[in-house]
Amino acid sequence: MKESAAVNRVNRRDLLVGTGALTGGAILASAGFSNAASTAGARAATQLPGYDAGAGEYVLPPLPYAYDALEPSIDAQTMQLHHDIHHAGYVRGLNAALARLAEMRASGDFGLVKHWSRQAAFAGSGHFLHAVFWTNMAPAGDGGGGEPPSELADALTESFGSVEAFRNQFSAAARSVEGSGWGILAYEPVSGRMQVLQAEKHQNLGQWGVVPLLVLDVWEHAYYLNYQNRRGDYVDAFWNIVNWKNVAERLSAASS
Numbered sequence: 001m002k003e004s005a006a007v008n009r010v011n012r013r014d015l016l017v018g019t020g021a022l023t024g025g026a027i028l029a030s031a032g033f034s035n036a037a038s039t040a041g042a043r044a045a046t047q048l049p050g051y052d053a054g055a056g057e058y059v060l061p062p063l064p065y066a067y068d069a070l071e072p073s074i075d076a077q078t079m080q081l082h083h084d085i086h087h088a089g090y091v092r093g094l095n096a097a098l099a100r101l102a103e104m105r106a107s108g109d110f111g112l113v114k115h116w117s118r119q120a121a122f123a124g125s126g127h128f129l130h131a132v133f134w135t136n137m138a139p140a141g142d143g144g145g146g147e148p149p150s151e152l153a154d155a156l157t158e159s160f161g162s163v164e165a166f167r168n169q170f171s172a173a174a175r176s177v178e179g180s181g182w183g184i185l186a187y188e189p190v191s192g193r194m195q196v197l198q199a200e201k202h203q204n205l206g207q208w209g210v211v212p213l214l215v216l217d218v219w220e221h222a223y224y225l226n227y228q229n230r231r232g233d234y235v236d237a238f239w240n241i242v243n244w245k246n247v248a249e250r251l252s253a254a255s256s
Helices: 012-018 031-035 040-046 076-107 113-135 150-160 163-175 231-238 244-255
Strands: 181-188 193-200 211-217
Touching (some): 076 113, 113 211, 150 193, 150 244, 163 181, 163 231, 211 244
Antiparallel strands (some): 181 211
16 A cells, blocks of 8 residues: 655654643643653654654654554554545645744734634644654554553553553543543653543543553544444554554653
């Protein structure tokens, strides 16, 4: 299958994508987590392509695998439409919103600041969460699925009682998001523990300061071609392609 084209280089501002804090309105930069990470692998896991410093704009990161690499859990057509159409739309929307806000600052006319601030929150959260989502998955048998590594399993057990209890809560949260949104495993730095959260749309019902580790898109465009209204089946299939190594590296970066 056709691979999506690679886009511009990774740089420090890419941390907006990888280690951002999930908020009620966007995902905020949290570069300190990555800079303090104890391993190069943890840093690499959080430095996702998503911003071109030379052009001064956000860009669509490439998929780290072919469109059909996650089949049968996620079909190739859904992956292509999801990445190339939906995610690209959030990138365009974020750049457009930030451009309009810059024009307001230059002109002093802030009459539409509420609208464009909302657009920046919506499109920015969509861009950042999707960039995490793609790296949270890997082909089954090639790093995807199976059980989390021992250190991550221990951390999940400390936060949720057991790995199974975490899976059950995450699956239930993802299945029961009202309308469109996400299931999210996040690191909460105040307590040093993990939490399972829901997000409606991309930005509603968030929590200040947390760092997303594992996210599952449950907007209908993420699964409807293959699963129709069977969101629960899609959530169950997701566990076959979870990239636990990526999740563990994100936790290491966030907690260091």
